[in-house]
Amino acid sequence: MARRTPHHAVALPPHGIHVESHAHGPDFKVARHVHACHSLIHVVSGQGRCVLGRAVHELLPGHAVLIRSGRAHELIDTPGDPMVVFVVYFSSAVFSRHRKLFEPVSRLATARWLPPPRARRVRQALRQMLHEQQRRALKFDAAIDHCLCSILVELHRVAVEIGNLPTDGDSPQRRSRQRVQNVVDYLADHYFETCNMAEAARMARLSQRRFRTVLRAVTGRGFSRHVHHLRLARATALLEQTALPVSAIAFEVGYEEISTFYRAFRREIGISPLEYRRRRMADVGEDITTEARRTRRNGVG
Structure with missing residues (x-):
């Protein structure tokens, strides 16, 4: 007779x-178990593994994993x-209410690493949920639901921005290139956020050495550059x-x-930001004057 996975009851x-x-x-240590409800786990610190069915997912600070109801799992x-x-x-009922946010996340069926700015926002929302749950002030249930929505938005965006995952049928080189391209696309919209190469490599699920090599092949530049x-x-x-x-x-x-900005600007552009603006304004003024002269010669105006 097959051994049944024990249920852990959660009073919602x-x-x-x-x-x-x-x-x-x-x-x-918690033995392999299932819940009658859904759950979302976010790692703040430490490391380990999440066993979901037969799949094993690495867990590091910043990782989040969605576990559907009835899915056998354990944390190690x-x-x-x-x-x-x-x-x-x-x-x-909560899942159904926010289905449009949950579905892109649940389709990935894997633990997702959140870039540090997103992880900070998720942790802030989780702490606010705990506060509302303990304080039980007016409309605390609506506040908790609002916090959950904000977390789902962050996970949804990661699923969309970094969710174009390569398939198992692709070659290792193609998979690596696709993962790095996903990170490059993410950085194009989030260049203003703090992110170092170790975090970017983790986002791509590659070693730093491999990430550095593929990134240079994709962009022609190192990470910082x-x-x-x-x-x-x-x-x-x-x-x-x-x-x-x-x-x-x-x-x-x-x-x-500001000093870091000035150094980077001079190294990349060759002049200071103020000099760049002055020259561009002079160029624009010259273009306007030239166009005005051409208009007068043609008898327009």
């Missing part, structure tokens, strides 16, 4: 969402580095098209120190 409140935080001890900590996790349990290139392309556009102060532009494109 009427609004259908319950959140917990767990700091695993050195001897933490890495010896000497136990995990601290948030777990959100929610009913099928590529991020600077994206930021400075936006900075030059802002210098040309707006009257924003240089300090505001530096902050907007992702530089926290």
Whole structure:
């Protein structure tokens, strides 16, 4: 007779969402089990593995994994580095209510690593959920639902932005290139966020060495140089098209120190941001004067 996987009962409140935080001890162990509700796990610190069915997924700080109801699973900590996790349990009614947000995440059927800015926003929302759950102030259930929606938006965006995953039928080289291209596409929209090469390699699920090699093949640049290139392309556009102060532009494109921005700008463009703006304004003025002279010669106006 087949051995049945034990159920772990979770008492959900009427609004259908319950959140917990767990700091695993050195001897933490939970046998393989299932829940009658859905759950979402987010790793704050430590590392380990999540066994989902027959698949084993690595868990590191920033990882999130969605576990559908009735799916057998277990968490296994890495010896000497136990995990601290948030777990959100929610009913099928909640899943149905937010289906458009859940579906892209659930289709991936894997643990997803969140870039640091997204992971910070997810942790902030989870802490707010715990606060609302404990305080039970007016409309606390609506506030908890709102926090869950904000978490799902972050996961949904990651699923869309970095979710164009290669298939098992692709060659290893093609899979690596596709994963790096996904990260390159992500950086094109998020160049202003703090992200280092180790985090980008983790996002691509490649070693740093492999990521560095493939990134150079895809972009022709190393990681730091590529991020600077994206930021400075936006900075030059802002210098040309707006009257924003240089300090505001530096902050907007992702530089926290104005001196770092000036050094990067000189290295990439060859002149200072102020000199670049002055020259571009002079070029525009000359173009306007030339066009006005041409118009007068043609007898227009």
